[in-house]
Every structure is written in C-alpha cells, then in structure tokens.
Amino acid sequence: MGAKGTSLTGVKAHNRMEIKRMIYFHAPVTRQKIAKELGLTLPTITTNVAAMLEEGLLTEFEAQDRAASPLGGRPSALIDFRPKSILGIELGPYNTLFCLTDLRGKTIYSEAFGPVSRDYESMLGFISERIIAFEREASFEQDKATGIGIGLPGIIDSSTGIVHSSLYSSWNGKPLAKDISKRICLPVFIENNVRLRALGREMFSRNEAVGIFAYLYVSRGIACQLIIKNNLLGGNVSGAGEIGHTTILPDGPVCPVCGRHGCLESVSGEGAIINSVLAAIERGEVKMLTELITHGESLTIDHILNAQENGDIKIGAIMEKAVKFLGLSVANIFNFISPDIVAVDGYIFKNKQNRIILQETVNKNLYGLRNSEAKIDFLSYDQYSGAKGAAAFVICRQLLN
Numbered sequence: 012m013g014a015k016g017t018s019l020t021g022v023k024a025h026n027r028m029e030i031k032r033m034i035y036f037h038a039p040v041t042r043q044k045i046a047k048e049l050g051l052t053l054p055t056i057t058t059n060v061a062a063m064l065e066e067g068l069l070t071e072f073e074a075q076d077r078a079a080s081p082l083g084g085r086p087s088a089l090i091d092f093r094p095k096s097i098l099g100i101e102l103g104p105y106n107t108l109f110c111l112t113d114l115r116g117k118t119i120y121s122e123a124f125g126p127v128s129r130d131y132e133s134m135l136g137f138i139s140e141r142i143i144a145f146e147r148e149a150s151f152e153q154d155k156a157t158g159i160g161i162g163l164p165g166i167i168d169s170s171t172g173i174v175h176s177s178l179y180s181s182w183n184g185k186p187l188a189k190d191i192s193k194r195i196c197l198p199v200f201i202e203n204n205v206r207l208r209a210l211g212r213e214m215f216s217r218n219e220a221v222g223i224f225a226y227l228y229v230s231r232g233i234a235c236q237l238i239i240k241n242n243l244l245g246g247n248v249s250g251a252g253e254i255g256h257t258t259i260l261p262d263g264p265v266c267p268v269c270g271r272h273g274c275l276e277s278v279s280g281e282g283a284i285i286n287s288v289l290a291a292i293e294r295g296e297v298k299m300l301t302e303l304i305t306h307g308e309s310l311t312i313d314h315i316l317n318a319q320e321n322g323d324i325k326i327g328a329i330m331e332k333a334v335k336f337l338g339l340s341v342a343n344i345f346n347f348i349s350p351d352i353v354a355v356d357g358y359i360f361k362n363k364q365n366r367i368i369l370q371e372t373v374n375k376n377l378y379g380l381r382n383s384e385a386k387i388d389f390l391s392y393d394q395y396s397g398a399k400g401a402a403a404f405v406i407c408r409q410l411l412n
C-alpha cells in the first residue's frame with residue numbers, strides 16, 4: 012500500500028501505519044530495528060513511538076538478554092503493543108461462536124451456541140444480549156474505543172456494515188454493524204466469514220508474510236480468499252472469493268444458492284455431499300447409514316465421514332467425486348495465479364484419504380508448475396477460526412490502520 016498523496020499529513024499517517032504494522036508483526040522490537048527495517052530515521056521512529064506510548068497503545072520494556080544490544084552496552088528498550096483482548100463472533104449456518112483472543116490470536120475465553128434465528132430482529136436481540144453476558148462471564152471489560160468483530164457468510168459490505176446477501180433473506184439489505192452497535196454502545200465491524208478466516212491465519216500465524224496466499228474454505232458453502240502481500244483482495248463489489256459458485260460441471264445439479272447448474276458448491280459442498288448420500292441410501296446402496304435414517308436421525312457430515320473411515324465403498328466413491336472437483340478448482344487456482352501456498356480449511360479434510368485425493372488431483376492438473384510448487388496447507392480444524400478472524404479484523408481496522 013503506497014502513501015496516500017504526497018501531503019505531509021499523508022506521509023506522516025502512512026509512516027505511523029507502517030511503524031504499527033512493523034511492531035505488530037515483529038514484536039518485540041527496538042526503535043533501532045524499526046528504523047532500519049522501514050528505512051526511516053531514528054528521530055521519526057522515536058517521535059511516533061513516544062506518541063503511541065503516551066496514548067497507551069504501546070508498551071516498552073528492557074530486553075532480558077544482550078542480543079537486542081549489538082554493541083554489548085545497555086540493552087535497548089523493546090516495544091510491543093499493550094496487551095488487549097478482542098471479541099470476535101461468527102454467525103455460521105451450524106453454530107454461533109464467540110471467542111475472546113489476545114492480540115496474537117490466543118484464546119482467552121470462548122463459547123459456542125446453536126445457529127441464530129433467521130428472523131433479523133430476534134437475531135439482533137440474541138447477539139446483543141450474549142455480548143453483554145459474555146463480558147460478564149469472561150470477566151473482561153470491552154475497550155469502548157476498539158469494538159468487536161462479526162463474521163458471517165454472504166456478500167458483506169464491510170465499509171458500510173451492510174449485509175447485501177446472506178444465509179437468510181430477512182437479513183439482506185440490513186445495516187447489521189450499526190444495528191448491533193446501537194444496542195451495545197460499541198463500534199462493530201462486519202465482514203464475510205471466510206475473508207476473516209484468511210485474515211486471521213495471516214495475522215496470527217506469525218510466519219513470515221508470504222507474497223500471495225489463497226485460503227479455501229469448504230463447509231456447506233465454499234469460498235476462496237486471496238491475500239496479496241498482507242492485503243485481503245476486496246474486488247469491486249465486495250464479492251471477491253465466491254469460487255463456490257463458479258461452474259465446474261455444466262450439466263450438474265441445480266445450486267439452491269445461485270440457481271445455476273453444477274457450480275462447485277452444488278457438487279462439493281457439505282449439503283451436496285449429504286444429498287448424494289441420502290439419494291444413495293434411498294437406492295439401497297449404503298448399508299452403514301440405513302439404520303440411522305430409519306430411526307429418524309438426520310444425516311450429518313460427521314455420520315458420512317465415520318462411514319467413509321469405516322470403509323463404506325459407496326460413501327468413499329461419493330466423497331472421492333466431491334473432493335476431485337475441489338482438487339480441479341485448487342489446480343485452477345494454482346494455474347491461474349500461482350500463489351505461494353493454498354491453505355485448505357474444511358471439516359471433510361479431517362479424513363486423510365480426502366487430503367490425499369485433493370493433493371493428487373491438484374498434481375495431475377497443474378500446468379507449468381512442478382508438484383513441489385503447488386503447496387497445500389491443510390489446516391487443523393478449529394471451530395473458532397472464523398470468530399478469531401473477526402477479532403483479527405478489529406485489530407487491522409482499529410489498531411493497525
């Protein structure tokens with residue numbers, strides 16, 4: 012991101028943002044190191060750091076060892092952000108997840124509930140009450156200036172806090188951020204939950220930032236977000252990343268979300284997998300799960316993964332087909348933009364066989380890349396990763412901007 016304009020104020024604001032990002036990603040650091048890494052003068056760093064210490068944003072402490080002082084003299088003071096806890100929430104199709112994290116994504120307190128109401132007003136009431144109760148239960152006082160983050164599936168305009176298109180029609184067009192903010196008297200930031208997962212991984216993994224990385228999320232919906240040099244790719248109308256609704260099988264099943272035939276979600280989403288297995292049970296092709304269904308239980312992705320693990324051939328074939336379409340899409344991502352890494356976050360990849368099928372399909376469909384250049388990072392499943400990403404979003408918007 013370049014300096015906005017050439018005005019002195021613009022340059023100063025840009026320098027301050029760069030200094031904050033440098034401290035956040037490399038803390039604890041000395042003023043000297045910040046100056047060297049950013050190519051700014053030591054007085055510029057000292058003035059900025061002094062202002063942020065005064066505001067209570069940063070803290071400084073003496074280094075424990077002498078490594079921070081290359082000349083072996085008095086160790087230079089190390090700078091870091093003052094510890095803070097941030098609340099992130101994810102409103103998912105299966106769960107509502109609350110997670111209080113520190114500035115580096117470490118969980119302090121978390122709580123999970125069932126899905127929220129489809130009715131907008133009831134959802135607002137529940138979320139606002141839970142936020143207030145959560146503060147009490149987690150014994151923390153929300154920083155009034157920092158606020159909270161909320162992630163949810165759909166097309167979300169994070170700059171206005173408006174939900175354009177979501178899981179439930181009564182939420183569409185509503186100013187969700189403003190409506191919750193009014194009820195709890197705190198700033199509220201909303202964004203698409205998969206975008207937030209990608210951001211959370213980037214912010215909290217503390218690896219050296221990679222140039223380009225893609226984050227594929229597979230659940231009932233499927234989306235893939237791109238992060239290019241620490242920045243989430245936004246797109247013109249907030250819809251970047253909707254790989255789930257790109258067509259992969261033109262004469263495939265109709266997607267209940269986009270209404271077209273054979274989009275990725277209609278062949279590889281968890282809902283699609285469950286529908287295929289239900290149809291196979293009806294045809295009498297799946298022995299293991301028939302009893303479950305006749306007892307009136309509803310089929311879940313967990314039942315299916317268990318049956319796959321236990322060697323059900325038909326279930327294995329259904330999963331293989333779904334994962335192969337995902338593999339083709341991931342190969343397309345590699346061929347199209349050649350990211351340094353594709354992070355894959357999906358419950359179905361708990362199963363090793365599914366991870367193998369995905370990697371093999373990708374390898375078979377690469378163009379101009381060696382297998383070793385198509386790096387896939389299967390993330391271990393964390394039900395709070397969306398809520399943590401929402402906290403990361405608040406850190407970006409409120410502390411690192």
Ligand SMILES: [Zn+2]
Pocket residue numbers: 255256257266267268269270271274275276277
């Ligand atoms: Zn679709």
